[in-house]
Amino acid sequence: MFQRGAFPLCPTDNGLIFMPLTFDLPLSSQLSEVDMILHKATDEILHVELSNFSDPFNKITYSSRMQELQRYIEVHPDLCVIDPLNNIKPVLDRLEIQQILLGLEALKPKGCIIRGPYFLKVGNFNEANLVQKLYEAKLSLPCIVKPQVACGVSDAHKMAIIFDVEDLKNLDVPLPAIIQTCWKLSVLKLQEYVDHSSTLYKFYSLGEKIFYAVKKSTPNRSILMNLRQGVGPLVFDSLRSLPIANESRHHLDGKSSDNKNKDLNFELVQNAANWLRRVLNLSIFGFDVVVEDKSGDHVIVDVNYLPSFKEVPDDIAIPAFWEAIKNKYENSKNPIS
Numbered sequence: 001m002f003q004r005g006a007f008p009l010c011p012t013d014n015g016l017i018f019m020p021l022t023f024d025l026p027l028s029s030q031l032s033e034v035d036m037i038l039h040k041a042t043d044e045i046l047h048v049e050l051s052n053f054s055d056p057f058n059k060i061t062y063s064s065r066m067q068e069l070q071r072y073i074e075v076h077p078d079l080c081v082i083d084p085l086n087n088i089k090p091v092l093d094r095l096e097i098q099q100i101l102l103g104l105e106a107l108k109p110k111g112c113i114i115r116g117p118y119f120l121k122v123g124n125f126n127e128a129n130l131v132q133k134l135y136e137a138k139l140s141l142p143c144i145v146k147p148q149v150a151c152g153v154s155d156a157h158k159m160a161i162i163f164d165v166e167d168l169k170n171l172d173v174p175l176p177a178i179i180q181t182c183w184k185l186s187v188l189k190l191q192e193y194v195d196h197s198s199t200l201y202k203f204y205s206l207g208e209k210i211f212y213a214v215k216k217s218t219p220n221r222s223i224l225m226n227l228r229q230g231v232g233p234l235v236f237d238s239l240r241s242l243p244i245a246n247e248s249r250h251h252l253d254g255k256s257s258d259n260k261n262k263d264l265n266f267e268l269v270q271n272a273a274n275w276l277r278r279v280l281n282l283s284i285f286g287f288d289v290v291v292e293d294k295s296g297d298h299v300i301v302d303v304n305y306l307p308s309f310k311e312v313p314d315d316i317a318i319p320a321f322w323e324a325i326k327n328k329y330e331n332s333k334n335p336i337s
Contacts, residue, residue, distance in 0.1 A: 004314050012322050023065045027072050036080035036329050037073065040306045041066055041088060045152030048092060060092065060152070080332040082325060083305070087281045091305045094150050094178045095121055100279060101300055104272060112265055112296040114272045114289075117180040121148070124175070125168040134165070139179060141165070145233075147174040150304075160233040167233035180301075201264060201289040204309050205273045205282075206317070207324030212269075213311030217290070263291045268298055276303070283328045284321070 007018035018038075021030055031037070044066035049059040062070065073081055090096045101116030120137040122130065134143075145160045145168075147153075155174050162168055200217035203210060269289055276287065286307035290299050309317040 004318060006318050006321055013319070014322055014326050016322055016326060021069075023068065027068060031072060031076075031079070036082060036325070036332075037069070038082045038325065039066075039069065041085055042092070042151050042305055045092075048149045048152045060089070080329050082284070082328055083282050088305045090280060091282075091285070091303050092150050092152060093148060094146055095119075095148050095176075097150075097303050098178065101303075103279065104275065104300075107271055107275060109268055109271065112268065112298060114265075114268050114298040114300065117299050117301055120179045122175070122177055122179060125171045125177075130168065131165055134179070137179075144180050145171065145173050146178045146180065146238075148176040148178055149174070157238040158235070159238050160235045162233045171233060172235060198290065201269070201291075202286065202311060203269060203273060203289055204286045204307060204312060204317075205277055206284055206309075206320040207327050208274075208277075209320045209324070210270050210273050211309070211312045211316065211320070212266075212289075215311070263293075263296065264289075265298060272298075272300065283324055 007020070009018060011017050019030070019034060021027065041062060044063040045060060046063055047059075047061040049061070070085060073079060073085075090100060098116050098119045104113075104115050107114070118138040120133055120139060122133075127133070142161055142163045145162060147156055147158060149156050151157075153174075158173055160167070160171055160173050162171070198217045200215045201212050202215055203212045273287070276282075276285070280303075282305065284306050286304050286309075287300050288302040290301055291297070292299060309321070
């Protein structure tokens, strides 16, 4: 966002002025002049520690400069922060996000539903009763295996697609791990989708405004079978190693003439975005949605904090970004009772 001119030093149309912080000078003298703090603490994580298999994160270690900022925030509780560090913790833990997404059932939409993917947490890929657990979790093959820690560690994006239960044996993915229905592949069980790649909808929530882009995602099953290079799981880095198309199309408030969006229920996803914003108490976040072909289920497969919005044009994303920040500040000073 910095390269796109989202943080101008001169006043924006809605009266914002951005001031970069330097840690070469005392924070107190700099922050005495500001009304709010905007950060992306997820880029400042050095280490994430899991206390044990059943508990959430025990400790998140930030960089020294982020720790300094954190101390300042703690002694100035009235300072508006976008967003509080405790609020972003759920997006660091894939298991916690999965459990939060279970609450989408409360929306009770008519027609198709929106939900998180079926999942199972495992601590040992060689468990004797793992097959039974997969069945009880409504998981069918192929499945995708993800580390529980979503960011802040070097192998947070190391994942695997398994095509057979035997693929789980001695699988080289960090534990604890989450096994999910392979949301990008399950539609390819149907014959008519064998020769088509999957479609991913990247949603962005900027305050109360919702944007999305349509992207090419994981290729079809026949390509993945070739990528396996023999028997075994397909291990990859989700940030870079799977082949995807570069094509994307942006949309505002669900308006689109693209036929490929005919299966997307924008109102359904918008309601879910508003629900997520309230539950997570985040001002700016993103999430990925796929539409399961057979059922029409809309499945939220990923949630992240302060995304780049690179698929949304500057003249749309940046004003909405500024508006979300201004509204957050005004609401913090005049909270709704």
